[in-house]
Amino acid sequence: MARPGSRWLRPEAILKKNDNKGERFKEFLAEAEDILNSMGKGLLKLGKGVKAGVIDPNVLNSVFRSAHTLKGISGIFEFRDMTVLSHSLEDTLDMLRLGRLSLTKEVLGCIMNAHELLVRMTASKGQEDLSKEVRNIQEQLEKSRTARKQSISGQINKEVLSVLTEYEEHRLRENLKDNRNVYIITVKFPLTSFDKGYASLTGRLKEKAELVATLPSSRTGNDLIFFDMLIATTHDKESILEFIGGSAESEIRVLSEGSDKPPAVPEKPEAAAPAQAKETLRRTSNTVRVNIRKLDGIMNNISDLGLIRSSIGKLGMEMRSRKEFSVYALELSRIERLFERKVSELRDGLLDVRMVPIGQLFGRFDTFINKLSLETGKEVAMKTHGEETQLDKLIVEDIADPIMHIVRNMVDHAIEEPDLRQMLGKPRSGSISLSAYQKGNHVVIEVKDDGAGINPDAIKAKAVEKGLIAPEYAEGMSRQEALELIFLPGFSTKDSVSETSGRGVGMDVVKENITRISGVIDIETAEGKGTSFFLTIPITLAIIQALIVEESGRRYAIPLNSIVEIIELHPGLDGLVDQDMIFLNERAIPSVRLAWFFGYGTAGRGASYGVIAGLAEHRVCVLVEKLVSEQDVVIKPLSRLVNAQGIAGATDLGEEGTILVLDVTGILETVIRERKSLLKA
């Protein structure tokens, strides 16, 4: 019987073909995101510039280039909406940079709307139909282009003008308007090396002047090439000549010298702006953009190396017990230790690669808060601290949305209107501050507002009203417990339409997202003064030290980070160990037998150890039969389809199989919740 090759099961080969196109589109989306990111930063700078009355041409140029590039690459992938919109945006930006249109607040507003729509397009991966919104923004942009700019007639030599491009002419006029000195420097270079000399000169000149145009000079000489460089500067002729020095043997002519009126100074262009460098395709940054899944793959290999090392170690131990092998055993041990050190260094290096400063995330909130501020009509300013604090890239992405929801809720509900704030003696502008600092193996992120604060009694009342808790129960609640009610599902469904209605997200979702990455969220508030949310999250989930325990024939891993203490249970401790509680250091800690928590029987075997674990102020005692070992494990998240309480993920221990990693806070919360509901019943 023939076995037809292609007819049989080879799905992977078929899948690979379709995947390449998908891969390239994903790369395109990542690139688009980057471009839009830097465009966003540029727009913010322009916004400040509009307020100050001075626009930095470098920033405008770079925003223009971003739109242009976006138009190009979206065209390749036939992403029509994006191409059309970025084209329209490019037209407006072109007019701006050529001086044919002034950048007013209205025009900038249009541009920002276009930018936001582009961001939305990229986020929805081209699957949302936004053609109506695109037409809308296109119309806005067209309208904005009709506002013409008054041109300034200048006293410029017609000859010079005739050789300049429109852009160069615009720059020349701008500089004249700003009262700068405009000079023509004639420089000469040896023919064979003029490119290097020219590049070096322009590089240095950038510090002192703007290079408006470079024109070939009519002068000639033996093996020499001459250029006329048109520059605008605040410095005077002599200092420029001196600055250029002997590098070019130049001559300087004055085109226009500014009067005593001080020239307008644009914001210092960032050193990173390569606008006037020589044309090149080489990028200046020496970073590599890597798909984080590749790093995961490498991490897997490293953890496999770790398992191999421990096999070597075991072999060494066995050999040591036989006299004839003891010499070799010693050598093997030495090699194993060396191996371990190298694997450790490799692992640390990789973890380091995955780390990014949290400032990367904080930076995104600038535009967001601006937008919220405009939407709600409230004035809000943002402050950040601790931007250098480093976190695993994946964790940074995981906390982006929760922080966004918190900030949104703050602007929507906590921060008062400017008039009200003034009446209360607060500054008209509310402030939201994002700070981050490292605390051991965790990072604490504080999101703080100076708004109205949260009233625990109002929270209790609302929870009772919504039927989430029984009234009698509400009576006995502590202040902290009352505040935590906002994390109950169903707490914050809108009962009135607000300006940002429909997009508010409950705090229960926020909490769930934080717990999913083994973090905790705490609240502190002072009525009338403000509220702080503290997110305590692990620095990296990639690899952690864990304690392996055994219970009802199964093994589990408990992250060492979250273990406070381990106690050995023996008859003498009876007074301290209750059915459900353990009393330690005058503190009652809820305790639970792990087998019972998971619904397994214990086959009559007693618990010998109590693992006291917790994060921040929360504690739980998990009772287990045996302690097995301590080792480094790479935690893998469980699929989001598997929603298991008390479980943070799983880890592959090679030959020993896959075991579950416990989520200590999850266990604590479930235990408390279940016991409370028993009380209620």
Next chain:
Amino acid sequence: MDEGKKEITAPEQAFQNSLAPTEKDYEESLEREKDEETIQIISFYLGRVEFAFELTSAVEILKERKVTEVPRTPEHIKGILSVRGEMIPVFDLKKRLGIDEPSQGQGRIFITVFDDLKIGFLVDRMGSVKDIPVSGFAPEGDGKFSLFSKGRIVYENGVGAPMLDVAKLVNIPEAGER
């Protein structure tokens, strides 16, 4: 080829046909002109009933192996399996569909993908990859598995198989639902 064989029922015939193709089938399939657009499916068996998934959802097939149990999860979730470092949930498909037939021998874990999620389904036996012309699909209607299927495939010999929908099997809520 099979002249003189006693009459056997259609499902059994399909069962036998799928066990291995013959030379004739192979040559016929090569000659068959593909005028019509076809969709590729991959079929498998739960007990003696045949089912299928779209080939684009299929990732790989593994021999049945030990799956790490996850407590406090629904009964049809057998647990999780570590595949090249990735934790993939494994569903017992017979339990999920309510099929109560005993397994015979070693099963297979059929790993599928939906969006960015990978899901493994424990099945009894694999079938084959087939090209089904678009006209060969019919809506499942009130069939027993309509809740979980994208439609029903009807083979040329009249026998059919429900084409299961991974998303429905794992009950992924619609985006925006909360």
